Amino acid sequence: MAGHPGRRFATRQYPCEKCPLRALDTFRDFEKQELEFVSEFKTGELAVDKGSTVLVEGNHSAHLYTVLSGWGFRYKLLPDGRRQILNFIMPGDMIGLQGSLLGEMQHSVEALSPMLLCVFERENLFELYRKHPGLAFDITWIGSREERMLDENLLSLGRRTALERAAYLLAFIHGRMESVGLNTGKPVEVPISQQHIADTLGLSLVHTNKTIRKLSDRKLITWRDRGCEIIDLSGLMHLAGWEGLNESRRPLI
């Protein structure tokens, strides 16, 4: 993998005990033993450039990752190239679990910004299950959380109008950013283009643009150079008929 364009292995900078993410109170506290195991489970760090593909549909990846920093997204393609973004990936999220369990990856992952990933070996996963049932439980938990997000997305694509969909998505992203402390500056830096939004909402680029404009006109958001600022969060949520994520503290592996 050395010299592979777009990715490089970094020397390990973040021992798990000093993981900057773990300090956030979104994440549950870990036992000392658990932390030690995770630290051992982690075999390295991987840095990927913006725009590079982390995981490819059809591959059998030997790795499992947790995002330390940066943004990405999961997507699938139809044979003729139509793309559907399935979900966004943010710090604390795990990627590659499907591939690790089910064998072949059935979706791809691309980096929206430079990303730093913790690397785990697929073949050590079962050891985690044997030695640390609590961590095993956490992994199932993480999978269920993803499933819940997909359920909500499915509701959106199937039954919300374009305007409601956009409102939901922006509120959803905002909520997730907030939970991992990414909304420090007021104008939230979201490194996604309207094309990404279109591919998430299942709309064309043109119509997405007009829809975003409507949200702007209604003073719910403002769109500024590749990013949007949420002006009226509860307005967005009300428009979308969405209650918010209300997540409890979650595990970080």
Next chain:
Amino acid sequence: MAGHPGRRFATRQYPCEKCPLRALDTFRDFEKQELEFVSEFKTGELAVDKGSTVLVEGNHSAHLYTVLSGWGFRYKLLPDGRRQILNFIMPGDMIGLQGSLLGEMQHSVEALSPMLLCVFERENLFELYRKHPGLAFDITWIGSREERMLDENLLSLGRRTALERAAYLLAFIHGRMESVGLNTGKPVEVPISQQHIADTLGLSLVHTNKTIRKLSDRKLITWRDRGCEIIDLSGLMHLAGWEGLNESRRPLI
């Protein structure tokens, strides 16, 4: 729960060792110990009538179920009543996992036919994780499988045309039925109405009807009283640009 309309606890008819589902070669073989544990983990059976609601959004269910027989579906509602069906549930599927792990259920489950469910206690789940890492792994696996199906569904709603979506859905259902031996008779008995299909595809009832008609005209399927017969499976798959489920043998808990 006694006397609750639409549901009744049956005396236990199926010891896990003689589970009729387990005989199917879709399911992986279990160790004797595993089987014993599952048998103990299972606290009863629940029979629900067609049309009754098994799990309700917003509830904190204390139970986890595996479907022994019958059909159902998971769905979510918007505040104004619009319904989105997330996935169908067939024998061998687990339901209530999200609720067991994450707390509150964020979707509901309704029976499409009389269903027989194996009942497990949520509070015993962690014991399974402690004593049987293999089974714990299986549960994560089952969750990942659901996630993969949702990914494909999301691709469908977002990027496939109405006709492609319908083709995909029918091929998908056919494939799942086949894997659990439900396609014995030629005219596959699918207990779903066009309203269900509409709510799965994110289309209106009227347009769904016209779309199904098109598939009929193309000699890919025939629709006959509340059910459809697949005439040209590979034609459907080709139209949808779908490769099939290709699942390996899976666990049954």
Next chain:
DNA sequence: CGCGGTTTTGAGAATCCTCAAAACCAGTGG
């Protein structure tokens, strides 16, 4: 200044929706 990526605008066309009514069909009770 020119280039590539992104956003914006306009316009006609295709898709999909809603409304409304009819047809069909299985089951029920008279």
Next chain:
DNA sequence: CCACTGGTTTTGAGGATTCTCAAAACCGCG
């Protein structure tokens, strides 16, 4: 046996939404 009922499927028609095509505007960057 027949009429009635409720659920499902079918059909037609006009209208709203969303799409595609095409071009312009904008913007950071070399």
